[in-house]
Amino acid sequence: MPAYELFLNQKELTKLNFYQMVMDLPPNERTCSRFAEQQGVSVTTIYRNWQAITTDLHKFIRPNEQPPKLLEACSEPPEHDIPAARYAVYLMRQSLVGDFIRSVLTQPQRSLEDIAAAHGLSAGTAVRRLRPLRNFLAHFNVNLTYSPIGIEGYEPVVRLTLSQLIWQMGQDGATLFPYAEKQAQMVTKQLQDARLVVKNCPFLRTQNMVAIAMLRNQQEHTMPAFQPLHKVVQLTGYSGVVGARPGFVVRNPHDTALIHLETLLVGNFHSEADTDLQRFVQYHNKCRSACWHLVTGITQQARTLVGYSSSHRNKVLVGNMLAVTVAIDLIGHNIPTFDPIALGGKRPTSDSLERMLKQLFATLPPSMGHFRSLANTMIIRYIPLLTSVINLGVPTVGIALDPEQEQQVYSAMIEIARSVPSVQIVNNEQDADIVVTTRLSADPHYFTLAPQSRSSWLALEKRVHDAVVKKSSLAKCPEIAYTVIERGEYKHEQKDKTDGTSSHH
Numbered sequence: 001m002p003a004y005e006l007f008l009n010q011k012e013l014t015k016l017n018f019y020q021m022v023m024d025l026p027p028n029e030r031t032c033s034r035f036a037e038q039q040g041v042s043v044t045t046i047y048r049n050w051q052a053i054t055t056d057l058h059k060f061i062r063p064n065e066q067p068p069k070l071l072e073a074c075s076e077p078p079e080h081d082i083p084a085a086r087y088a089v090y091l092m093r094q095s096l097v098g099d100f101i102r103s104v105l106t107q108p109q110r111s112l113e114d115i116a117a118a119h120g121l122s123a124g125t126a127v128r129r130l131r132p133l134r135n136f137l138a139h140f141n142v143n144l145t146y147s148p149i150g151i152e153g154y155e156p157v158v159r160l161t162l163s164q165l166i167w168q169m170g171q172d173g174a175t176l177f178p179y180a181e182k183q184a185q186m187v188t189k190q191l192q193d194a195r196l197v198v199k200n201c202p203f204l205r206t207q208n209m210v211a212i213a214m215l216r217n218q219q220e221h222t223m224p225a226f227q228p229l230h231k232v233v234q235l236t237g238y239s240g241v242v243g244a245r246p247g248f249v250v251r252n253p254h255d256t257a258l259i260h261l262e263t264l265l266v267g268n269f270h271s272e273a274d275t276d277l278q279r280f281v282q283y284h285n286k287c288r289s290a291c292w293h294l295v296t297g298i299t300q301q302a303r304t305l306v307g308y309s310s311s312h313r314n315k316v317l318v319g320n321m322l323a324v325t326v327a328i329d330l331i332g333h334n335i336p337t338f339d340p341i342a343l344g345g346k347r348p349t350s351d352s353l354e355r356m357l358k359q360l361f362a363t364l365p366p367s368m369g370h371f372r373s374l375a376n377t378m379i380i381r382y383i384p385l386l387t388s389v390i391n392l393g394v395p396t397v398g399i400a401l402d403p404e405q406e407q408q409v410y411s412a413m414i415e416i417a418r419s420v421p422s423v424q425i426v427n428n429e430q431d432a433d434i435v436v437t438t439r440l441s442a443d444p445h446y447f448t449l450a451p452q453s454r455s456s457w458l459a460l461e462k463r464v465h466d467a468v469v470k471k472s473s474l475a476k477c478p479e480i481a482y483t484v485i486e487r488g489e490y491k492h493e494q495k496d497k498t499d500g501t502s503s504h505h
Helices: 010-023 032-039 043-061 084-094 096-106 112-118 123-138 155-170 178-193 203-218 229-235 247-251 253-265 275-287 290-306 314-331 351-362 366-387 407-417 454-472
Strands: 143-146 149-152 397-401 423-425 434-437 446-448
Touching: 010 043, 010 084, 032 043, 043 084, 084 096, 084 155, 096 112, 096 123, 096 149, 096 155, 096 203, 112 123, 123 143, 149 155, 155 203, 155 253, 155 314, 178 203, 178 247, 203 253, 229 253, 229 314, 247 253, 253 314, 275 290, 275 314, 290 314, 290 351, 290 366, 314 366, 351 366, 397 454, 434 454, 446 454
Parallel strands: 397 423, 397 434, 434 446
Antiparallel strands: 143 149
């Protein structure tokens, strides 16, 4: 289930999906009349949708300007080059759910009635809009309160939940906590200088963690007696490199320990040469920790079960899985997972891999039995790491390039096409699933590409993705390349006929 469905109602989802479809069209086909013809609806309907989206985008990008009026059946919206994922972030931030989450941190005195009134809704409708989020968080013993508003539960899990939800709304760099931003930036820089956060964790993401810690402390939601900071940095391999501890760390050691673990939980090791990765792996390898035994056991069984691709780098995989394992083990509770997806569509996973992981956790020896209660959270985070390096037998799509093109264009296209996932360049057009050309062609076997158009390349990627899905008999993936809650984490199904907000697995 895409995470933005926790935020957006049906009307907002419709706008987002509509905009994604527009982005998939070649620029010369982005007219109201042409799109209406393709969709089998009236030009007026298309015009109204485009005008609503254009208004949104101008509020987002040029908030002090009046949005322009579109002429009927004319050109594309002026801001058509804004990625659909960025539009999704804006809609999430403007939604009632987004307002609720931010207000929990900045205006906890508000009631749900206040928020509903600000959005022109009844309190009952507001409750229905929040239901998918409430049901999702209930799996982690995190509860929403409405009068006044709040998020309650085990405080470390609440902070991790808020941090991830805030990250969903602020990935475009928008200022979400103006009054705390300057101080949070300063503390984040101090934590980086003291080597108390993982260096590859985005600065803005760490800044959000710091701001949330400050705001929760101001509201007297203090951290319990969490893991000692010295123990945390020892288990993550940082004890020998931590510098002078700034005032925030001295005053808030438990907050710092959680922030350190959360930056590790992101799993951002990319290179075997990373010194942080080397220290971390060497420490657990040397002491043969329970986390080390779990991770190496999983990777060995995964290698036997499905094999690794030739591009596999063992230390990177082990390091990231170990980071996830150590962080969750120290936190000691199941926590929500919101993983950003950078590519246009979720990579297919292996059912046998998922079954293997569940069986492995179910048969752990008594000395490692404490991992069983955390199995769901760990498996949800393991699968994307493993599927990025294992060979799942995903079919390839054969692409041929139309030879009746200038050599300059032909050479550029073949180099770019080689970088598209699941693509194999074939010489014979008869053997190809798609023939790419710059010529205008009505043949459905051909794909007309405008090399200078980013949207045209996105449309080609979508065509390739759909061909892979068709070949592998996989269920169609979400079209918005944003954030996905991995399978198995959201079980509740419901359909609110009154509000139109749906949540499904």
